[in-house]
Amino acid sequence: MTDNAQSDEHEPGTGHSGPPAPGRPPTFTSWLRGRSDAELAHLLRARPDLARPVPADLAALASRATSRNAVLRILERLDRFTLQVLESVVALGDDRLSEPVGVPTADVAGALGLAPAPDPAEDPLTRALDTLRGLALIWPDRGRLRPVQVLRDLLPHPAQLGPPARVLLAALPPGAAKRLADDLAPDSTASTPVETVATLLSDPDRVAALVGQVSDGPQARRLLDSMAWGPPNGTVSGARREVTLATASSPVDALIARALLLPSGEDTLTLPREVGLLLRSGLLFREVTTAPPPFAGTENPAGAVTREAAGQAFTVLRAVEELLEQWSQEPAAVLRNGGLGVRDLRRAARVMDTDETTAALFVEVAHAAGLLATDDRVEGEWLPTREYDLWRERPPERRWLLLASAWLESDRVATLTGSRDSGGRVRNLLGPGLVRPAAPQARRDLLGELGTAEPGFAPLPESLSERLAWRRPRRQSPVHAELVRAAGSEAASLGLTGRGALAEHVRPLLEGDEDAAARILAEEMPEPLDYVLVQGDLTAVAPGPLVPGLARELALVADVESTGGATVYRFTEESVRRALDAGRGVEDVTAMLERHSRTPLPQALRYLVSDVGRRHGRLRAGTASSYLRCDEPALLEELVSDRRAEDLGLLRLAPTVVASRSTRSALVERLRQLGYHPVPEGGDGSMRLGRPEVRRADSVDASPAPGEGGSPQELAEAAVRALRAGDEAATAVRRPVPLPEDGPAGSRSTAVLEVLARAAREGHRVWIGYTDTDGRQVSRIVEPSGVDGGFMTAYDATRAAVHRFAVHRVTAVAELEQEPEGR
Incomplete structure (x- = not known):
């Protein structure tokens, strides 16, 4: 039996019926179909990849939920105890062991060595099984638990056990299986030698008897005990040797002859799962921990932690704004690989008054938030974007939340800046070498675990590592450990943590509640001042x-x-x-x-402003190549006589006008260096004043803000409605309407139009097969309201909206057997 959706036979009905039709064995798809809308919505929230895009129906959802990649992704999110529970169901509920298929809950508890909890609501096993059912990794089948089929391949050695004996026996040559059957169960009535031996090994008492036969040999028993707790494989020469009870001459031969060890390769012997379970006395794990290890660390006042983090958040805002203002006037150059050079990084660190590592982080976060991008020039420059102008007008807490959210979702690790890749090339800031796809999850793992501690508690690094290893055992690797360390230092630099503890404004941010995070942070951020x-x-x-x-x-x-x-x-x-x-x-x-x-105001400042103002604009520069005009002839006489200005080639044209060979911009710049204060003049004699040019790059495509397009709950509920409607279209009992295959051109479309027009007049729903704009064949249940000009206007239950269908794309039409209840 398989739970793969493609092999599932659909039951008639509206698609919302729970149990399968009488006489049919339950399947994973039928179980999934019987889940409530709330349970399906919970599944889609917990595994959002299953709804991207929304499957056509529940059979397609079942297929996607049991696909290899989808299950691998969700396995990485299981904690150690829940993973042990899942491995127990996989090990004991394998359909290759024996009938009936699946494992009772009580057997799982016994295999884990867990006693029943006085309060079922507080039972860790019950919670773990509910979690696994909610994630659609296991499903109930007539009172027993079954794992989804793909787990057999993804967890080939659950609890470090070998494969079932039936699998190992089926790989043996027919003669070898027959010799084992003749020696061990000569009176068996099983249909094949493989079934004979497999049935024998499925009986714990008979396996115990076989083990007892070799217990007198200490070497054979030591070999079994060494493989009992895994790994279940051992290397030996001539593993496929022909051995019988009569010819066994060594401890290994004795084990092979009794099927206690079976060959799985030319030089590999494997302990069958049934034998391993017996040797472990029914227990699957030596140690079972139902909760993570306790935290060890330092307690801090929660308010002090939040204030310190808020102060760092303000530092981040000021540094980013100062840098982008600087780069709007003097942009940094773009390297050939699209990154930022070492000199520009050092200059940015000086502008932001920080070290280069922290400066690299701030630049990467600004880029991830869409505040920084390259222009469209051949020799590009890094410039603030137009989004930056909107960002700096927002309240400080909202500005910081945009940066923090961008960092959480970014797959770039700024702390790798300056390191070398496998080819010896230096990784540049903003370059391609800083991408690490696992970085966002490592950050959420770290911050989420810090969030489980009491407010203000700062765990020791070793304690935090142990907790993370328990929380996400399948993610543990040197690469993941490096990403977690980088996440810890970056979170502190950005103001998400303070004194090693999680700041209070970060807790709601991790849950997607930006409004609550903004309220908490706004109370701790310094109030903007209107005075100096x-x-x-x-x-x-x-x-x-x-x-x-x-x-x-x-x-x-x-x-x-x-x-x-x-x-x-x-x-x-x-x-x-x-x-x-x-x-x-x-x-x-x-x-x-x-x-x-x-x-x-001090007198010196007043004098400075008035003195500069008195000299400012007395000279006006135009284009002759250029000229100077002044209402005070004495000032022009002074300038023409100034030997420092000889390089300008000044020529007096009139008492108030002097011409120059230099361009206007060069003339203005040189005179300012000499202590004069000219201003540019237009052709009409008016002064041309203005701030330096503010340059901006085009806005980059930033990730959608959290909550954009609806909350996760709303999106999941909408997806469930679409799934129910699609499943109804796929499983509803219908009477096909015959359409002419041959005949005059347009006869088929005419027949379709007649059926749809009649349904519109009578107010009936119909099933249609339809070719969408992507060329896919889809099923729809529609309620036509009108047919005109080759198009049908109808209410589409799948989309929960009125839609226009092109009649020539309709491939089939069927009348529904009955209307569902409530319509």
Whole structure:
């Protein structure tokens, strides 16, 4: 018997019926069909890959749920105890052991050495079996548990046991199986020698008798005991030797002659599963742990952990914004492999005031969040995207959540930057060598395990490793361990953890509740300030984060000198001129500083602003090649006489006009170096002021935000409705309507139109076979509302919407036997 969906016979009915038709053995598909909508929705939430795309019907879902890759993915998510329970069902419920197929729950408990729990709700075995049933890895068959068929291949040695004797015997030459049958059960009435010996070994008492026959030989018994707990294979020369009870001359011969060891290769002997179970006295594992090992570590106040993580989150926001603002003016170059060079990484680390490893992480996260991309030039540059402009206007907590979510879903590991690949090539930041597909799952494993500890508890690394090994035993490998270590350091740098413990705002984030995460983080993030402290040494101190408007104005009129707990801005002649070039007037700059400074403006700063403003724009540069115009002839006379300006080739044309051989941009730049303050002039004589050009790259295709398109519960429920409707179309009893195969052109379409038009008039539902736009043959149950112009308008239950069908794509039509209840 097989549970593969393709071999399943569909029962008649609406597709929502639970038990199979009388007289038919249950199948995995029939069991799946009998699950409630809530149970199916739970399955699709737990295994979302089964609904991408939504299967056509429940038979297709059963096929996908039992496919090799789908089951491998879900096995990696089982903890050690649940995996031991599953291996027990696979080992004892193998349909090659004996009839009836499957294993009772009580036998699983006995094989694990578990006593019944006083409260079934607290029984770990009950919870594990419910988990496995909910994941569709096991299913009940007439009071017994059966594993899905593919597990026989994926877990070939469950609990380190060998294959059933029937499998090993079937691989023997016919003569060898017959010799064993003649020696061990000469009076058997089984149909074949293989069945004779397999039936013998399925009886524990007879296996015990065979083991007792060799127990007098210490070497034979030691050999059995060494293979009892696995591995069940041993190497020996001439494993396929011809041996009988009469000719056995060695301990190995004695075991082979009694079928206690059977050859599985030319030089390999295997302990049959039935013999291994007896030698273990019915137990499958030496040690069974129903819960992970306890945490060991340090307790911290939960509030202190969250505050520290929130402070680091603010540091991340400030660093990313400072870097992207810098790169909007002076972009970093794109390497040939699409990455970022070492020099640009060092420059980025200086801008963000951090080390290169942390800077690499921040750059990768900004790129993953869609805030950073390359332009479309031949020699590309890394530039902020248009999405960055929207991002910096959001509240701080929302900005951080976008970065954190992007990191959680990214398959790139920034800490590998600078390492070498197998070919000796250096892995560049933002280059192709940092991709690790298992990285997102390693991050969620780590953070999820930290979330199981009490708030504020920081486990020791060794304790955390032991917990992770119990939680995800099939993922343990040196590569996974490296990814977990990288995830731990990156989470701390990004503000997801503090003092080694999980921050409180991360718990709802892991569950997909961004609103709750934002509320918690907003309470701990520093409040943006609308003031600064202007000091007498031409600096201004911002004791915290500034509101966006003030931050932009201050960055325009002053340069950042240092960052930390407070940001120090310095006013210089160049920074003030930058503000004036952007169109700000002397009064505007002074009024802004007076409005936002908690301290009086020092006289030195007023003098600096007024002095730069007095000289700003007195000269105007145009194009002659270029020219200078000034309303003060004395200033032009001074300039023409200035020997430092000889390289400009100045020629006085009039008392207020001087021409130059240099271009306007070169003229303006050189005069600024000489201490003059010209501004560009247009052809109409007006000044051309403006901020430096802000360049942006096209937005990248970022991953959809959590919750986009509906919650996981809503999507799962919609998928279940589509599955039920598709299953109804596939299994409903129908009476095919004969359509002409031969005849005049269009006669078949005419017949289809008549049937559909009649169904529309009478308000009946019909089944149709249909070729969709991808060329796939699908089944639909539709309720036509009108037929016109070669198209049918009908309610499609599969899509739960009204849809237009092209009549020429309809391949078959059938009337339904009966309407389902409730319609």
